[in-house]
Amino acid sequence: MREDLKMILVLFFVCIISAISLSFLYTYTKPKIEKNLFAKELKLKSEIIPQAEEFKKINVENFYDIEECYDKEKNFVGILIKSSCKGYAGEIEYIVAITTESVPRIINLKIISHKETPGLGANVQKENFLSKFKLKSANEIFLKKDNINGKIDAISGATITSRAITNSVRELLSKDELYRYLKNKREESYISVVPLIKTQQSVLKPKTKIIEKQNITISTQTLTSEEQKEER
Amino acid sequence: MKKILQIFFNGLIKENPVLIMMIGLCPFLACSTTANDAIGMGIAATFVLTCSNIIISVFRKIIPNNIRIPVFIVIIATFTTIVDYLIKAYFPSLSESLGVFIPLIVVNCIILARAEAFASKNNVLYSLIDGLGMGAGFFIAIAVLGIIRQIFGSGTIFNSKEFLQNPAVIMILPPGGFLAAGLVITLVKYIENKFNKRQKVISNLPSLCEGCVLKSKCVGNIKLKG
Structure with missing residues (x-):
């Protein structure tokens, strides 16, 4: 029983920590990624017309x-x-x-x-x-x-x-x-x-x-x- | 210090993940059409390998044995996603050419193999060195293949102009990947055999070893009874 509980807790906390760190990174990089996409599209448009x-x-x-x-x-x-x-x-x-x-x-x-x-x-x-x-x-x-x-x-x-x-x-x-x-x-x-x-x-x-x-x-x-x- | 060097060169040469152990062949063949892609893939995989090795080694005593694989996969997936976001944010052109292969680092068997075989059994420093050594081995192998395929397949190198008039297009197609990989591995095996032959002369094998299948591998290490 104790072993089972430990398994659940460890996997739970690993996932939680991973999700939190990724969400921080996501909010940090999102504007940059969007800016890149926008710049790429604008460059394509200005090349074409x-x-x-x-x-x-x-x-x-x-x-x-x-x-x-x-x-x-x-x-x-x-x-x-x-x-x-x-x-x-x-x-x-x-x-x-x-x-x-x-x-x-x-x-x-x-x-x-x-x-x-x-x-x-x-x-x-x-x-x-x-x-x-x-x-x-x-x-x-x-x-x-x-x-x-x-x-x-x-x-x-x-x-x-x-x-x-x-x-x-x-x-x-x-x-x-x-x-x-x-x-x-x-x-x-x-x-x-x-x-x-x-x-x-x-x-x-x-x-x-x-x-x-x-x-x-x-x-x-x-x-x-x-x-x-x-x-x- | 000696142990550290030994671990590093073990990954780089003696147990080179792709050229000797033949694991992680999928990104090795798929991402080596140009030298730029190959180097980007090599660096990304090395980063994920080293970071996941460190984290797994830090928590190796807490992770229960029964669920070690799911935990390893979650840790590896986290670092892969980090790399994916960073590349998308700072190297958009690289993320475009590597495409789906960055998220696929998650299932790169080099990383899971090292987590399972090394990082879950050794301390943090050794795991770090192992990650760097294995990563360097993968990086050098994929970079060499990428350079060969780009020179013969597209007639360019890195971002230079075309210097071959009629490049052999097959080299950047999947069959060319197998051809070039086969040639590189043949070369490595040739060098390895030469090196082993020289060692054999020094070690003075007992006469019983003559004709043994494991002769070149064990070099008389197994003590004979009787």
Whole structure:
């Protein structure tokens, strides 16, 4: 009986001491851990859409995690969407920044986590694959070997991975929820499309000037293209 | 002093946990894809091993024999969680690359084996030295494997640029871990055998030992009757 009681007491006190010391350490390190996570996320966001200064989380019809990005002058510069797809060896989590045009294009794409084969599938996170997505709209995001309009080269030896991510991004960009959200957004605030990528500035600039002057006309213009899409 | 050195080098060389005793192979193979991960894992495991050895040795007379394993596991788990929090707070990039393997130090059999075989039977100083020695043995083994696998598998070392044009990708995949570990262990066994041969000549084994299976292990220590 005495032996049994001793066993219970010893195990009880060992567990209590362990729990108390861990709870102290937890409260001490928790702010630091959260700060690290926050800094990591902010760094990722600023890499993916450098113009943006302010981020606002919103909810769109049970759509994915969406964040609106505003620059210094409170211009609506883009949308960040977090999503994932099934790759060759497991889930590939990625984050994508898209423009606010009527037909959204990709500003930047980044892989957050993946479990692909090192040396082959793991090359999806390299810049020379992801940079091919830049400024492409949904109908261009195909692998070259899958579709004539495709503009994306598959990674050699990792077709399944490249196809998975290409298809997932394309589906994300052509979601009706996204179109509806962009349309509503444009109607309520007459947002002007700000050119984002420097190399494209020369092409886009004259267009945007007109847009800023005549907000209403563009919104009707864009509406037509959207209506076409909805009909389809 | 002599005993302390003996215990330390026992863990480091003579009874090296991974290379000689072949325990703790899971983190040894899984966390050695890059040298940075390997060194981080080595330090984390050494810290947990040393701390849990000390605590278990301090309370070795209070802990009832029947529940020693649950108590050891609770103590080891506490230190593992401490390491996990500290790494997450101060080395976020390391915690990202080691991922689930830091919490899995709990089930690293080196630590439980040393708690059971050494710390629960020896005093605090010896347990501390044993933890450091065994930890150093594990650290050196995993660091060597990590460096080999990173050089041949990714063509880099620590955070340097690629200096091999076409690295052998298999070396950072699981099969490469077994290959590299096998090569390292072969090398260690080769050196061990050479060392034992030299010892045999000095010790002048009795003629009866010729052909005995335990010849290289016992070196004539067992006294022959009659």
